[in-house]
Amino acid sequence: MNSMLKMLQIHAEEIKILCPTHHTPLMEIAGQRLCKLCAKETILHARTTYENELQQRLLQQKIKNSGLNKRYLESGFKNYVIGCPAQDNAIKLCQAFAQQIISDHHPNLLLIGTPGTGKTHLSASIIRNILHNSTKSARYYTSAEIAQKMMDTWSDASRSEKEVIDHFSSFDLLVIDEYGLYDRHEKRLEMVHKILYSRYDNMKSTLLISNFTLENLQKDLGARLWSRLHENNLIVVPFYWEDRRITR
Numbered sequence: 001m002n003s004m005l006k007m008l009q010i011h012a013e014e015i016k017i018l019c020p021t022h023h024t025p026l027m028e029i030a031g032q033r034l035c036k037l038c039a040k041e042t043i044l045h046a047r048t049t050y051e052n053e054l055q056q057r058l059l060q061q062k063i064k065n066s067g068l069n070k071r072y073l074e075s076g077f078k079n080y081v082i083g084c085p086a087q088d089n090a091i092k093l094c095q096a097f098a099q100q101i102i103s104d105h106h107p108n109l110l111l112i113g114t115p116g117t118g119k120t121h122l123s124a125s126i127i128r129n130i131l132h133n134s135t136k137s138a139r140y141y142t143s144a145e146i147a148q149k150m151m152d153t154w155s156d157a158s159r160s161e162k163e164v165i166d167h168f169s170s171f172d173l174l175v176i177d178e179y180g181l182y183d184r185h186e187k188r189l190e191m192v193h194k195i196l197y198s199r200y201d202n203m204k205s206t207l208l209i210s211n212f213t214l215e216n217l218q219k220d221l222g223a224r225l226w227s228r229l230h231e232n233n234l235i236v237v238p239f240y241w242e243d244r245r246i247t248r
Helices: 002-008 034-062 085-102 119-133 143-155 160-169 186-201 214-221 221-231
Strands: 012-018 025-029 032-034 108-113 138-141 173-179 204-212 234-239
Touching: 002 108, 025 204, 032 034, 034 119, 034 160, 085 108, 085 119, 085 138, 085 204, 085 234, 108 214, 108 221, 119 204, 138 143, 143 173, 143 186, 160 186, 186 204, 186 214, 186 221, 214 221
Parallel strands: 108 204, 108 234, 138 173, 173 204
Antiparallel strands: 012 025, 025 032
């Protein structure tokens, strides 16, 4: 056994030839000439590359788990097309909103306006920016999805309404898209409002996207919710320019 171990031992010998990069003596190991510093740098580079690739894979998985559909997975601030000063202002306000959440503030954001103006694109950009630059959580749902998940508990004894509310209140940022589109039934609207009240109580930021005018949105939310959305700073961004889906 000992003789076998001796055969497996690798003999390393320092030789007089210098490494052209580090100018230190090379080591001869099993007939190969190596520089210890070069070897360390190679290992360090491989480790750094692996860690960076791992972080990118984890980030991409977080983005996939954020609720964004396939169309918006690659939507970012950099690929948002700016065609007028109002769009430039919109993207700057959205970038500032994302930074506030990253900095541990709790503002709320309303993106209101006509279809095809990039509201969902910029909400996806905010989510991606937060996930990329912090450990904060961000999740995208439509208003109809939220209402349906709440109402599903009525026929599912294994889940309570409170559990669903707690789930929606757990994210540092919750994006609620299509507010006012498919939630017109009184009960469905009530479910969404319960989430908004809970997020206010838990000091969590909410981003609402709607085709409503500001006046109609304020009326739909009601005086109490409208007041609560303002408490930690409410940013309102209007989107009133041409429909890019039609004009591009």
